[in-house]
Amino acid sequence: MLYVIIIAALVIFWLVAVDRPVLKVCFKQGHIEKSKGRFPAKFQQNLQEIGERTPFDGELKVYQLRTGPKLAFSKQIPKKVQQRIRNVFPHQGFTSKSGKKTG
Template identity: 45%
Template sequence: MEYFLAVSFIALFAYLLVDRPIILIKFKDGQLVSKKGKIPHGFLHDCEEINKRTPFSGTIKVYRNRFNPAKLVLSKDIDHKVQQRIRNVFPHKSFK
């Protein structure tokens, strides 16, 4: 019985600590390195266009939670002006 409780607690903590974004886009030195998830075509196109004009390195993650349709998380490597441009083109209505 104790083993079952210990294993279930470990599984619960592992489940809570694993980073699980629904969308992951990585840029490095002005190039799209990888993309994961079902990305709206317009959002990906706009991110690539922003990256052409002002090249940056970093990651863009989108999380889904119970209260908000989608939460956009940008890495700190991305300049604040570029972050704002990405937030402006983010399609919040696509994730409802």
């Protein structure tokens, strides 16, 4: 009985504590250094253009929530650049994979 409680606690801890973004992008001097996850081509092109105009370092993470995608920026990314990225973010490209039926 004790082992069931321990396993349940480990599963709950893993679900709560592990950082699981849908997309993770690392920037260095405005260039995309690393990316992990599904990266829409147009969004990637827009990020490269923003980085060329305003070089910056930092990290962008996209989380999928029930209400839609959520962008999380590192503190190194300036507020003006964050707003430009939010403006070009494709919300339709990050729709939930749950069983939503249309028409």
